[in-house]
Amino acid sequence: MNKRIVKEIRIETPTSQQAKKIPILLKKHFSEQLADFWKFGLETGFRTEEILNLKFSQFFYEQSYGEPRRLFCEIESRRGHISIYDRKLSSSAEEIFHKIKHKHPKSEFLFQSYRSRNVSNKEPKPLSRQAISRAFKEVGEILGIKLTPAAMRQLALKRIGVDVKTNTVG
Template sequence: MQEVEAVRDENILKSIPVLLSKHSTQQMADVWEFGINMALRISDLLGIRYSDIKDGRLTMVESKTGKVADIPLNAKALAITKSIMKEYPEGEFLFQSRNSRNISTRIKPLSRQSVAKAFKDVGEIIGVKLGTHSMRKTRGRFLYAKTNDIARVSKMLRHSSTGVTLKYIGITKSDIDADFNEMVL
């Protein structure tokens, strides 16, 4: 699997949903924006059911860890949720596949592969290696830039160690070297 990156530039971050809606679909733009705001693994993000959302919170069991994630929906995530549920009141999944050619087929969420392709295509336009993990990595990186609290980022991402989190959000040796050079006491 190809290594994907966190988005580091806020202007690029803001351009991604615009490019996704232009070069793919509004649904892919919604996946990106919701994913950036919720920092979920892609399997959990695509598996969100309407029934997982109640009173402005998302409560679900994470597929990888088996842990319960109980996360408040911020204003952006709540707006996306309300918009989708209003447009598709009979939906089951928040990001439900709408390309079913056969009405009798089972209702299912978007596929990880279709999301990965849309993100990769936009990543090629902007020069960033985007993938399904980029949303989660980006959320962690921006929180770290804001707080400089790796333990907090690790807790938000529900990682077991801060070392994993540092690698995950793309803090490299050159970033640490720059910290030594920039901070002179």
């Protein structure tokens, strides 16, 4: 009989001081786009794959009577099964959205790749998970921590009071 050994994966979440330095270091050593990716992920708590696959066509405005207009986005999650849900964005996430939309009005993806060879001749694609992971890893090394995209999501969930181990609010 084969016994499966399950190893618990511990993700080190950055301290609040480290979290403040991360977008600064990402912008300095990589790009403003990667700094925006970190900030957007921290604001929304979306999974890396969900953020990378976000298209501008998935964003829409809604306004309740007497309320200001708010930006929502439709997320397609593939964790186990495909589910689509709408999420209201925070004002900080909305600012990032507008900044990117203004800077790249013809882009298809919110975090579209612009650096590959012959990018003008290719079909638009989002940034790669590998590029995100590499940048986070290098910034983590500067800060002396193991920084991963999963750590970004865990920090976002921790900030809103979700117990990461049990996925419950508490």
